[in-house]
Amino acid sequence: MLTNNTTIDTRLQSVLEQHGGGKLLGLFDEQQQCLKDHQNRVARMASIVAKEMGLSEAQEEAIYVAASLHDIGMQQFSFSPSISKDNQLAMMERFRKHPEIGAKLVKDISLSVPVDQIILQHHERLDGSGFPNKIKKIMIESQVIAVVDILDGVYSLHASKPDVALVHSCDEIYEMRHGLLDPVIIDITILLAKGSKLPLERLS
Numbered sequence: 001m002l003t004n005n006t007t008i009d010t011r012l013q014s015v016l017e018q019h020g021g022g023k024l025l026g027l028f029d030e031q032q033q034c035l036k037d038h039q040n041r042v043a044r045m046a047s048i049v050a051k052e053m054g055l056s057e058a059q060e061e062a063i064y065v066a067a068s069l070h071d072i073g074m075q076q077f078s079f080s081p082s083i084s085k086d087n088q089l090a091m092m093e094r095f096r097k098h099p100e101i102g103a104k105l106v107k108d109i110s111l112s113v114p115v116d117q118i119i120l121q122h123h124e125r126l127d128g129s130g131f132p133n134k135i136k137k138i139m140i141e142s143q144v145i146a147v148v149d150i151l152d153g154v155y156s157l158h159a160s161k162p163d164v165a166l167v168h169s170c171d172e173i174y175e176m177r178h179g180l181l182d183p184v185i186i187d188i189t190i191l192l193a194k195g196s197k198l199p200l201e202r203l204s
Contacts (some may be wrong), residue, residue, distance in 0.1 A: 007041065012046045012068045012127045015061065021109040027200070028074060035071050038152060043067035045189075045198045046150045050141075052188050058142055062113035067145045068104075070122050073102030096131045099123055122149065143182050147173050147189050148198075155200050166193060166200070 008028050017023055028036065046067040050060040074095070103120035121163035124130035130138075138146075154172045158165035170190045177183035194199050 008036075010070075012043070012065060014192065015065050015111075015165070016109065019110045021065075021106065023108075024069065026105065027105065028069070028197065031072070032125065035074060038156070039061060039071055041069050041152050041201060042070065042148050043203065044143065045152065046144050046202075048192060049144050049148060049185065049189050052192060053144070055140070055144075055190060058112045060145050062111050062115055062118060063141045063144055065111065065114045066118035066122070067110075067148070069106055070102065070145055070149065071098065072105050072119075073098035073100065075101075075190065096123075100132050113141060117149065117182055118145065122146050126182070127174075127179045129180070132180065140185075147181055147185050150176070151189060151193060151198075151201070159201070162200075169200075170194065 013025065016022055030040075037065065043064050045066045047060055048061045052121060055063070061075060099120050099122060103116040106119060107116045109115045118139055118141045121135070121138050121171045122134070122145045124138045124146075125134065126136055126138060128134045130137045150173050151169045154167050155169040158168050171195055173181075173186050177186040189198075193200065
């Protein structure tokens with residue numbers, strides 16, 4: 001549970017300290033607040049989806065930890081549409097590398113389901129159109145985070161109008177059930193979101 005002055009929840013802190021990830025606590029604190037808030041929401045929602053899917057406790061724990069850190073590779077990253085096209089392209093290239101950077105940062109976390117591989121694959125897609133490695137065989141844990149990541153990102157763009165935000169975010173992930181991500185994960189996520197069982201919130 002987060003308090004006003006807390007940047008990392010007690011569950012994540014405990015897992016990291018017990019499983020070789022203690023050094024990540026400082027990196028987490030250095031992240032931009034909007035990224036920390038986004039990761040926290042994705043972690044909570046991904047955990048709910050994992051439990052609804054009937055995944056094992058080990059899978060749910062790994063999903064929670066990986067989701068809490070899935071953008072840890074975006075340290076000091078910022079994107080401004082006002083900069084030059086060349087710089088925008090460079091920034092997008094850097095963005096596309098953040099799963100690899102994040103995977104390297106979390107490689108010492110010793111859970112039975114590899115957190116580094118979950119993070120590495122969370123932008124991959126089943127048709128091979130994702131990044132960084134354009135693979136088609138993607139861990140189910142990574143796909144859970146991918147679906148919820150998109151849901152939260154789109155919802156946050158429209159969050160001043162919650163009803164509109166819910167429609168847009170659910171529509172966005174529904175479109176991905178056609179060959180991009182597991183339709184079962186997507187359908188369960190949409191049902192939970194529309195049933196007000198996911199903590200969708202606007203960006204802080």
